[in-house]
Amino acid sequence: MTVDTKIQYSRMAGRLIDHVANGTTDWAEGTMEVPSTEYTDAEQWQREMDCIFKSLPILVGVTQEIPNPGDFRSLEILGIPLLITRQADGSAKVLMNVCTHRGMQLTSEPCGNQKLFSCPYHGWTFKSDGALRAIADAPKFGDVCEGARDLVQFPCHEEGGLIFAVLDADSDVDIRAYLGAMMDDVAKKGMDQWTYVGHRIIHGPNWKVAYDGYLEGYHFKAAHPETIEPRTFTNVMEYDAHGPHQLVGFAAKNVLELGDVDRDELWQHETKGFDFIRLFFPNVSIFIAPEITQVAQMIPGPGSDGKHHHFALSASDPARERRGRCSAHRDGGLAA
Known part of the structure; x- marks a missing residue:
């Protein structure tokens, strides 16, 4: 403080x-x-x-909901299906819980632990960081540029046990600056x-x-x-x-x-x-x-x-x- x-x-x-x-x-x-x-x-x-x-930055979850690599939580805010995931390096990502092929929700489970998410409609598979890993029957589907169909990712910041995000993938808001001195105090609470x-x-x-x-x-x-x-x-x-x-x-x-x-x-x-x-x-x-x-x-x-x-x-x-x-x-x- x-x-x-x-x-x-x-x-x-x-x-x-x-x-x-x-x-x-x-x-x-x-x-x-x-x-x-x-x-x-x-x-x-x-x-x-x-x-x-x-x-503006809003709270989307707390750290202890997803403490371990592979942990995830899904929820909906303002009609936007979200997928909050814990990465191998300990960071959190906030993704749109929607397949980039035909818009199907990837998972309806509220939480769990898994490295891959497969679309229940056509079987496209994504890694927990949002990257498209595999297209079902890819040789018959056609070319897809690498990175072009990764999951939508929202800007996020995790500190003091809280996970904030801006629900605009193109936002350039400085989340940490927005949280300001009050976050300095909260972060020290551990x-x-x-x-x-x-x-x-x-x-x-x-x-x-x-x-x-x-x-x-x-x-x-x-x-x-x-x-x-x-x-x-x-x-x-x-x-x-x-x-x-x-x-x-x-x-x-x-x-x-x-x-x-x-x-x-x-x-x-x-x-x-x-x-x-x-x-x-x-x-x-x-x-x-x-x-x-x-x-x-x-x-x-x-x-x-x-x-x-x-x-x-x-x-x-x-x-x-x-x-x-x-x-x-x-x-x-x-x-x-």
């Missing part, structure tokens, strides 16, 4: 202590009303998909070495409704009376922007116990009196706790629908892993 980040986090924690002591929160300048059409208008939704989700515990899919509302929920703690007492509210104050928050991304701070019920801590050193006490949620715009929320971390991946559906993937990672001994990655993906369960 850089000196500037330590200062920023310490100042946020200090403001949370002050809010609890003074009965305040991080106020906006005034009340804002948002028309419901912002969440339901079909034309606006399409603009959001074109200008945000198909143009989530790429944590144990994959489970995965759950929640079918929910428009992506902005879900994103809004991670931005506020006003709902804690009513919505989470037995889980979050007993340890965290309702409607006591602090916000800091990291470019398009946000760090949101929440005060725990014991935050005043940090009153005697040097304010410049408060950054070291995360989860011991306050919690941070890290949001990478537009579709990632990360809550890091001492023993368990939740990564939420918000995937827009058509119109007002949405799908939210929740991944649980554990920092403790791998023996705590209760369920294999594939079984978790197949039944949508989450063991935590």
